[in-house]
Amino acid sequence: MSTTISTRTAQTQFREKYLTIDFIWRLATIAILIVIAVVMFMPFVWLVSSSLKQQHQIFQYPPQWIPSPVQWDNYVNALTYKPFHLYLRNSLLIIILNEIATLGTASLCAYGFARLRFPGRDFWFAIVIGTMIMPYVVLVVPTFILFSRLGWVDTFLPLTVPQFFGGGSFYIFLLRQFFRTIPEELSDAARIDGAGEFEIFWRIMLPLAKPPLITVGIFTFLGSWNDFFGPLIYLNSPDKFTVAVGLATFRSVLATRWELLMAASTAMIVPVIILFFFAQRYFIKGIVMTGLKG
């Protein structure tokens, strides 16, 4: 009897001790979380705040965090100073073509790698993995020469045609991982019904693959919207610029008009953030599976 009681007190003491340490630990964690959140968020506040200032308020110390008056006109001025509507149209055109290309051909290849058995499959898949860690910059110069020989410079072709060839190793990999999880019985049942391999792919697999296809679609969008190097080297005429190149030239023209530059930058960031809030889990999935940068 007495031994039981003493064990119990020891247990409560033990518990109390660790509960308090736990509590302090928790408080510290929350405090650190908040401090880091403030640091991480500050550039965004700075961006938006600067984008709503008048020219003279930009160069003020200490800075006004909430500008008054709020200069909404900056957005109109920034986006009409250069033909951003053209840039937007160009970017969207490239994005649509790349979506068709990537979703179509990456899923086709991924299905082949995941569900079909044939000699040489694993060899080619090893090459897919190999090209995943190949730094793209290394081939930029010879690829440029290739496209310039074809007369493709200053067209959208160099920025879209390559996507029709598998759409990129990361996406093939991501979709292949998904297709492998679908039970074989499903395809077998269709085969017994006389369905061809393409029919199985098109009628059964693709409808099931909506979530990973959305992930691939999002990253394709981000890839084309954010791409700078490609449009920079291939597009020369200002009326063919994408939003990214447009913003970059805007910067060289308006070196110190920070309020306009911040307004244009905000305008380029907002679609991405909206997309993120609508499709968070697909973002997370894509990064986790492939390490793709958002």
Add this chain to the structure above:
Amino acid sequence: MTATRSMASNAGGRPAGGFGWLQNLTLSQRRTITGYLFISPFILGFFLFFILPALTAVYLVFTRWNLIAEPQFVGLKNFEDLAKDALFWQSLKVTSIYTFASVPLGLTMSFLLALLINTKIRGIAFFRTVYYLPSIVPAVANAVLWAWIFNTEFGLLNVVLRAIGLTKVKWLQEPSWALVAMIVMSLWGVGSSMIVFLAGLQGIPDIYYEAAEIDGAGRWQKLRYITIPVMSPVIFFNLIMGIIGSFQVFTAGFLITDGGPQNGTLFLVLYIYRNAFEYLNMGYAAVLSWVLFGIIAIFTFLVFKYYGSQVYYENV
């Protein structure tokens, strides 16, 4: 079985021509053809946009070519130039310092952040979002934003430094500070590798920690002897991707500092860009590209060799 089947289709008496020959193939042959048809976009792309450019790049290193005149064969001249080119060595130095600072710092930070947001607290999703958001900001918009943040008189960073009683820093006017600025900027985007780490952390079974607690392990010991070893494949993955990514850094150096001041942020890719598209020196740019490839390959190999062997895989 396959033989019977192909014979059976022959016996069906299909007319020759058209796709009739398909019927004469065995099942395994047909499977092979179907398989290759499915992956044919990748294979074609691999030859057109990988092998062909790679071979072109081999040829280019022996030439001097401005894209307008015919290419001139110059032997090993480009390599001789490379050895003597102070700007090349400068770009190599700048890129290496950047990588050796930003990759370990970024990796450590993203790992710590992942540990931090792996706690079960209400509203943790909010923090996760705030930490992650910077990494989805498009590179060009990011560069323009940070060019303003680094402004000496009115930029955010110096505003904060002055507010806490420090002196302002000439972020973009001094070569070494400019490189520090690039590293600071890269740390803002640690969110995506944080998410990769977080996914790894959430995959660690609770039993491991419970077992360790029974053995009397504290927080530090659990981290040291469970979390880090179990996470080693993820750390390895992020390390490789980090190195590959940071050797290719371009946009910030191009847009914020234009390689300056005094070539302090002349990243290798920026130097390749200038040689190829500003000086139209394709041969030399190809040599520089191969150097970049060699460096990345060597580091990837070293990481595989020395770190890869220590990676713990649960049951592969």
